Amino acid sequence: MKIKLTGIFVDDQQKALDFYTDVLGFVKKQDIPVGEFRWLSVVSPEGGDTELSLEPNANPAAKTFQEALFEQGIPITAFEVDDLDAEFRRLTDLGVSFTTEPTKAGNVTLAVFVDTCGNLIQIYQPEAG
Amino acid sequence: MLTQDRLRRLCRARDNLREVGPEELAIAEVAKAAAMSRFHFIRQFRAVFGESPSQFRTRERLNRAKQLLALEGASVTDVCMAVGFSSLGSFSALFTRRFGLSPSMYRKRLAGSAQQPKPVCMDLLRSSWESEPQISRSPD
Numbered sequence: 505m506k507i508k509l510t511g512i513f514v515d516d517q518q519k520a521l522d523f524y525t526d527v528l529g530f531v532k533k534q535d536i537p538v539g540e541f542r543w544l545s546v547v548s549p550e551g552g553d554t555e556l557s558l559e560p561n562a563n564p565a566a567k568t569f570q571e572a573l574f575e576q577g578i579p580i581t582a583f584e585v586d587d588l589d590a591e592f593r594r595l596t597d598l599g600v601s602f603t604t605e606p607t608k609a610g611n612v613t614l615a616v617f618v619d620t621c622g623n624l625i626q627i628y629q630p631e632a633g
Numbered sequence: 634m635l636t637q638d639r640l641r642r643l644c645r646a647r648d649n650l651r652e653v654g655p656e657e658l659a660i661a662e663v664a665k666a667a668a669m670s671r672f673h674f675i676r677q678f679r680a681v682f683g684e685s686p687s688q689f690r691t692r693e694r695l696n697r698a699k700q701l702l703a704l705e706g707a708s709v710t711d712v713c714m715a716v717g718f719s720s721l722g723s724f725s726a727l728f729t730r731r732f733g734l735s736p737s738m739y740r741k742r743l744a745g746s747a748q749q750p751k752p753v754c755m756d757l758l759r760s761s762w763e764s765e766p767q768i769s770r771s772p773d
Contacts, residue, residue, distance in 0.1 A: 516692070519683050540732070575644045577637050601635045601680045618635065620683025 509545070511557030512580050513570045514621035517544050520558040523620050527598050528583075530556070548583075556581075561622065570622050577603060579616050579626035588613050588629035635681065642667040643681050646674065650686055653694045653717045660686050694718060695731050702740045709736045 514520035521544060524530045530546035533555050537543075541562065545555040561567045573580055585591045588606050592615050596602065603624060604616035614628040646667040649658055658666070663686065664674035678686050694716040701712040710721055713736075718724040729735045734742065 516683075523683065571644070575641055577640065599680060601677075603635045603637070603640060605634060618640075618681050620681065622682075 507554060509555045509557060510581070511545075511559045512623055513561035513566045514558045514619075514623070515561055515567075515570075516621060517542050517558055517560055520544070520619070520621040521546070524556070524558065527595070527600060558621075574622055574624060577616075577624065580623040582614075582626035582628055585627050585629055588615060588627060591615075591627055635677075639677070640681070642669070643678060646678065646686070647682060647689065650690045651693050653690065653697055654715055655717070657690075657717055660690075690717075691727060692731070695728055698724070698728060698736065699732065699739070702736055703743055709740070712736065 521532065524546045525532055529549065531549050532544075533547045534543055534545040541560045543557070545557045547553065547555055559566075561570050570580070592602070592606050595617060601618045602615055603618065604614065606613055606615045611631040612628040614626055616624050616626050619625050646663050649663045649666060652658070660675070661671050664671045667674055669677065675685055678689070682689060684692070698712050698716045701707055701715060702709070707715070713721050713724040725735055728739070732739060
């Protein structure tokens with residue numbers, strides 16, 4: 505069993521695609537019309553083959569879940585980075601809002617930012633060695 | 634840095650902006666309720682939600698209009714006014730741009746699909762919309 509696909513809910517798929525590609529730097533993988541929505545996914549250009557699906561939060565249950573986590577300050581998912589401080593600076597320069605600055609937590613350093621689509625996202629850098 | 638308190642206030646402001654129609658608050662009032670200056674509020678809102686408060690409100694109006702168009706009875710003009718637009722032309726243009734077809738075409742398409750058997754949950758959804766208080770137009 506492998507984890508090849510995971511997903512997050514977003515409040516607007518086009519806005520999400522813009523943020524996850526133009527700001528975060530991911531690459532669009534799937535973009536297939538499905539009724540009024542899209543089967544939309546991105547992948548990391550740095551390797552790995554796990555797709556991240558950007559799913560519409562049109563289902564009221566999804567919206568409630570997403571908004572509750574957001575308001576409580578809980579990240580919906582986490583991405584690993586090689587250099588957290590550099591990524592923090594890069595994203596801050598692009599206007600991304602952080603709720604947590606780079607902070608040591610156990611054997612990782614982490615930070616949390618807003619993805620503009622209704623989610624908080626954690627980025628972390630594992631301890632060297 | 635975006636504090637938890639500020640994030641919550643922005644979420645409350647987003648909820649206020651969802652209240653479209655005659656009772657909706659002006660952007661300045663929403664900012665005041667969030668304890669921010671108008672300028673700072675607009676900047677912070679955009680940074681957190683990826684669009685300006687006005688853009689967010691327009692999107693909410695259009696989504697609400699889509700729901701109302703699914704109901705029988707209200708004309709396209711009624712729906713336009715009920716969600717806070719003062720111009721039918723603007724409403725129709727924005728609706729078409731967002732959903733790819735005009736409000737009247739959207740309603741016709743719904744009417745066509747209504748000929749098909751539909752699950753009971755659609756009737757429940759419809760009755761919940763119909764039980765909401767009637768809203769009328771207010772100036773922008």
